Amino acid sequence: MGPPRHGSGKESGLQLRRGDEQRLVPQEKAAASSGLRKRKAAEESAAAREKKRLQSIVIQMVHEKSPGRIMDLAMKMLEGPKPMPHSETSEETEDDPGIVERAFQGEYRTVGGVDNVDLLRQKIEETGTSWVAKNRIAPVVTLVQSSGWGKSRTICELASRGVFVVYCSFASATTTYPPRSAIADFFYTSAVRLLSSGSRLVSESRFMLFCMHYFSSCIDVAVDKQLAAEDFLQELMLGEEFWRLVQAKIESRQKQWERRYPALEKVLLEEPSRASNVWGAWEDRVHRRMRNTDKLKQLPDPPKGKLKVLFVMDEAGWFGRCDDHRAFAAFDPARRAARLFPGTGEVVALYTDTNDFAGSNVAPPCRPHSSDRVAAHGTAVSHPAYCFFAAHSPSDTGTGSLPLGKVENLGRLVAYGRPLWQALLKAKGDPQEVLTLAVDKLLGGANSLSKFVEQGFMLEEAPLAILGCRVCLDINPQARVVSGLVARHLLSVVSISDDREHVWTDWAVEPVVAAAAAMALRAGRKRTGWQYCLEKLEDGLMRGWVVDRGYRGELVARVLLLLAVDSLQKDAWRCFTFDELCRGLCGTSVSDLRKAELGVEDEEKGRKNVGDAKFLCLQFRKTDIPLKELTAENLLAFGKAGVGIICSGGIDIIIVGFFGGTFSLETMTAILVKVKRTKTLGNLDLAYAKCSPEFSGMVALLEVPYVSLLVNVADSSSDELGNSERQSVSFKTGKLVKAALMKKMPANVSMGVALQETHPNCEGVELWGKEKGMSSRSKRRSLRNVEAWKRYFTPVDDDLQHIVAIKGLQAFSSRDQVKRLVDITLKSTPGMRRLEERSQKICAEMMFSLVRKRKLRNKR
Structure with a gap:
């Protein structure tokens, strides 16, 4: 990186240049949103609130200690379906749940001549229009980036461009924004039930039908509502009426299609040859009865482009790793179900999360299952997207002078880096509270620092994150800790290899995060954060997690x-x-x-x-x-x-x-x-x-x-x-x-x-x-x-x-x-260390020459 480049980033097909900026300014609709949420909370019964409380306790235990027995034991305490997996990277605060909501509801401003929203629309639309011609499996885009870079906010802003954004969040924390959608429980429990209802082919086919019902039902309700795209999103995000209608339509469709299960499954269970397409005949029968192009024509055309409907699955990590061991993974059949969409670019599905669940789009395994069209028949998948939507930079980053009081002003330093920090500062007004949130997010959860002081323990990846953002640790792109660091500890994705086996990452220029790390390093009773983190760094070096030691x-x-x-x-x-x-x-x-x-x-x-x-x-x-x-x-x-x-x-x-x-x-x-x-x-x-x-x-x-x-x-x-x-x-x-x-x-x-x-x-x-x-x-x-x-x-x-x-x-x-x-x-010897550094530099230059769009320098 160069001097603090608050808008630099890269993803395949979506280039964000230096100076990309956005401002998040609170608006009056945040107050209406807050009032509606308060009324909803007041209407909850005491039993329901107690159930949520117990669920949150169980989820917290699993998040911190992860023993399988805790989940099994805790489930016996609860009635009803299995709770959603915990969202480990939600934007949340304990003292004021509305702070992130107020920041999110602020006005989205594009400055610097770069329209991030339109760049995102172009990327999504390109996938939607070319997936048939380019032999891709489906019109599906995966967007992967660490928390706070503005993924959800930028996606929702597409509604202002005339796109009907069907935004479904699977976050489980009660203070998260965007909040967990009202249909999330129904969707998740249906997925677990259907994906464990029989053999792999039978289970996946039933869940595929469920996803198709979901897509069709959402379009039906959007047409019936006759709302503009922005009003549609507002009702979907803040109320339960939309999701209640969608769920009713899904249940009705499922009852109608249950009688067709035997005939459809018979097609799948006929032993196909290795060269045949096991889903071809099944899809022909299903798509003929489910095509909804007529419904799409009833939705207004967007002012620009072809994209009309965007199905968003936020906090979608569970699609790639279902916690229920009885169920098959949900992402492959969900992606396959999106083949129902026309090849015109009007409808696309977008899965987004902070971790590398896009790894479900892996390279073909050695022995692919016959149902895996990607592995067995060479069909391609869209490359995961990863991008930065940058905050408004401090006005004094140029050549202007700065008095000492401003140099040491924490509020000024909050403006660097991801837009979350400045948005929170505008909504809350106190940089110390933003710093407190940064500590929690860097360490991987609320009250993590006080737990370390009292118990002397952190999450496995937290020490690398704390030292990494200050000392500048290069994390091995093949190391297993990369996923956790991106998901829970603010490490940012810079690039993903074509085979999905290498994830290049980097630490952003974020003084508030570095200040949060300094707080953690200085804390501790029996031993300081420095002592604890250096021990873990030494362990990481021995395991090969950290590269470029010098x-x-x-x-x-x-x-x-x-x-x-x-x-x-x-x-x-x-x-x-x-x-x-x-x-x-x-x-x-x-x-x-x-x-x-x-x-x-x-x-x-x-x-x-x-x-x-x-x-x-x-x-x-x-x-x-x-x-x-x-x-x-x-x-x-x-x-x-x-x-x-x-x-x-x-x-x-x-x-x-x-x-x-x-x-x-x-x-x-x-x-x-x-x-x-x-x-x-x-x-x-x-x-x-x-x-x-x-x-x-x-x-x-x-x-x-x-x-x-x-x-x-x-x-x-x-x-x-x-x-x-x-x-x-x-x-x-x-x-x-x-x-x-x-x-x-x-x-x-x-x-x-x-x-x-x-x-x-x-x-x-x-x-x-x-x-x-x-x-x-x-x-x-x-x-x-x-x-x-x-x-x-x-x-x-x-x-x-x-x-x-x-x-x-x-x-x-x-x-x-x-x-x-x-x-x-x-x-090792100085010669070996020099050789390692030289090899890394050459590989990095080859990787990032495309990012910087400039010729490679010959440093060999």
């Missing part, structure tokens, strides 16, 4: 930096000075180091003290903008978002800050971090020189004092680094380093050529001139760094660079917390 220990360095920030005991969104960061890292400040190394008399009057520079660093993120292309505006945007930049090319990490009380281009400074993991430190002056904007070729050359921070994470407790010199902390200025390098013989040909051109009379050039002809190897060396060294040596009188070197793991205050992490992340 071959020099870059992951360890990011952990050490955030440990130092959190040790300051400030709110995560408060700025810290470099002196404070140094104390957190190694127990001493840069001001003290300068006095010890250079003496007070050497400090120039009027020069800004880098120890007083202020920084905001909530999380680290990688950028797809090369270091040499990062502009000052880019750096300013990252700094305002509280994002530390992960990069390469002489500098591994950049943390952007400012001097004084205003964050602007003129006051901007930075910490340039160079990570090493070496037992022999060698000539440190070379490392200091390379950790500079000039050598790295940064476009944004700093005009105020800045810091080069050398971090050596090698463990010096058991090897030759164990002497006090090599595990100490030292300070130098860039001016002294340049002077020292010019007096020594150049370390390589590139440096020698650069010095010869920039300072031909220096001592180093004279020494190099005597020696260079004696070595034939020097003639074969690369001169690719000549320009870099020339840039570095040109401003010889420049004294902006201030260098702090932490020369071994033993010099860090948090060494005990990361020692095992160092051993695990760096257990």
Whole structure:
């Protein structure tokens, strides 16, 4: 990613460009909705409310502990059908159930010239019009993305474009919005009953008929209502009358078709050959009697496009993994039932959820069942969609200055990332409540943080999510934890492979989520969140869940930096000075180091003290903008978002800050971090020189004092680094380093050529001139760094660079917390780690070149 791109994303056929935005502003209809829901709640009987309460308790137990016996035991306590599976990712709050509803009911605004609603319509319509010609199984689209990105809100907005959105939610939490549909119980229990009523073919055929009855009944009621598309959706979402009529029609149709079961099932049970289409004759008989094209003609045409009716199944994960072991999975027959729709693009079914239930659209298995048209006969399925509908970005993300009070304003930081956060802030008005909700959603459920404090336990994937969104962990696209992280812990889907076996994911630039993670990491009684999460991270590294650890220990360095920030005991969104960061890292400040190394008399009057520079660093993120292309505006945007930049090319990490009380281009400074993991430190002056904007070729050359921070994470407790010199902390200025390098013989040909051109009379050039002809190897060396060294040596009188070197793991205050992490992340050889990183980079570039729509860079 580049600087905070609040509208960037990709899905097959649906491209969302930088700057995609939407605003959610509460409207008066939210009040009417809230009043209607209150009246409905008041009409519930005490027995019904008690039953719901017991169900929620049982669901909570299953969600947290997942033993099969708990569900079996709990079902004996309840009467009636089996409850719906718990929606693990619902937008919910305990103190104010209406907050999400008010946010959802707000006005949908499209800004930035990008119409997300129309892009979604085009994607859906393309599937509906081409499924026959492209030999796809059915006009079905699956939309997969983590919670809060605006899936439901954008889908519902299609009603304003004249599309009749038949929105059925299977969420079970009572505070969810959109609320669980009134027909959800009937649909789910019917599915379980029919899918366990006989052999696979018999069960699937009966459920297919039920789905066809559902589709036809919904269209019938929509025609009978004679409402506009928006009014139709409003009645469907807020009332029970529509679903009551639909259920009655379904039950009536089922009774009529029950007498046809034997004849239809006889067609299926005739042993088909492997090459035949087992559903062909069955579908011919059924479709002739169920075609509803005449009914569709009675619905008004949309102002644009062909799509008239969109059947939406939200929180549809249970279709791919039914909890009842007696029933077959529901997704394949439900998808097959959609073949009833005409091939004109007028009707499409859309299944959406936060997890990867789209994996039901898997590649053909080795031994497909004869009923599986996709596996046995090569029919294709539509690729899952995954997209971002971005929030309105803060107005100050450009080059404008920002006072300290605004920099530390949590309400400003809430505006980054998924639209859920800003919508909640507009509806509630208190950023602290949004932060509380972010904590619950990141950890996987309400009150998760208090449970960790009291019980010392989190959900399995929660520690990876907490560290991942701050440290920037790349999750293996094949790891089984990806599904849980997307479903319950805010990890976002970026791409899905054609065979559905790889799900590429990423952590968004979301300061409020990073602040929530910081709260979790600092919490705890017997042991802190940091201790708990680092243990789980080590376990994840051993299992291969986390990739791109960095071959020099870059992951360890990011952990050490955030440990130092959190040790300051400030709110995560408060700025810290470099002196404070140094104390957190190694127990001493840069001001003290300068006095010890250079003496007070050497400090120039009027020069800004880098120890007083202020920084905001909530999380680290990688950028797809090369270091040499990062502009000052880019750096300013990252700094305002509280994002530390992960990069390469002489500098591994950049943390952007400012001097004084205003964050602007003129006051901007930075910490340039160079990570090493070496037992022999060698000539440190070379490392200091390379950790500079000039050598790295940064476009944004700093005009105020800045810091080069050398971090050596090698463990010096058991090897030759164990002497006090090599595990100490030292300070130098860039001016002294340049002077020292010019007096020594150049370390390589590139440096020698650069010095010869920039300072031909220096001592180093004279020494190099005597020696260079004696070595034939020097003639074969690369001169690719000549320009870099020339840039570095040109401003010889420049004294902006201030260098702090932490020369071994033993010099860090948090060494005990990361020692095992160092051993695990760096257990292979540097060459192997470099090879792993190189392979990952090549694969990532091949994958995301299509996303960015630009040519691949040759970095091999």
